[in-house]
Amino acid sequence: GDSVTQMEGPVTLSEEAFLTINCTYTATGYPSLFWYVQYPGEGLQLLLKATKADDKGSNKGFEATYRKETTSFHLEKGSVQVSDSAVYFCALSDPGNQFYFGTGTSLTVIP
């Protein structure tokens, strides 16, 4: 069945460092791909999405490109801030509207 595998954490970075969180997926059809973020004490919220191959989703300085050839959707940010500290979840949705989430990657950014 469909699934998402993401890089295990926790990840600790200094402010202004470059961030990459790897995500790969397995899907039988043509899924849409998402990154969700959960800030401390808050609910899950959508960070960015891509609905077809080669699409790039971007928001708040974060980017991820839907790579069909490598079945990947890695999250990147050029310069992280302390306020980016959160748990990040990669997810896919299949044509049946079922969502599959990765296990989450905890990011801590230190000043």
Place this chain on the structure above:
Amino acid sequence: GAGVSQTPSNKVTEKGKYVELRCDPISGHTALYWYRQSLGQGPEFLIYFQGTGAADDSGLPNDRFFAVRPEGSVSTLKIQRTERGDSAVYLCASSPFSGNYNEQFFGPGTRLTVL
């Protein structure tokens, strides 16, 4: 505007008891999802409603779990004969319409603890 709300925020119960968890989606959202999230894990799909009907309940772990959405708005997740392994955060999400590229809006979750 109001987001997705879930009540209660915390529920502590004893093994074998029955519990109900409520979700109020964003007004007008036709799709509603229930997930279960265990510590250190991502949300695990339980059931998806489109309107009043369960479009996909393949994620419900067993027949102790049941969910309803009688008027196509509020949904209740019901767990019978609770077990300690049911302890988790139960998340609800709603979406404006079906389609696999639509954003899901999540509620804050209900933390269920079964003693």
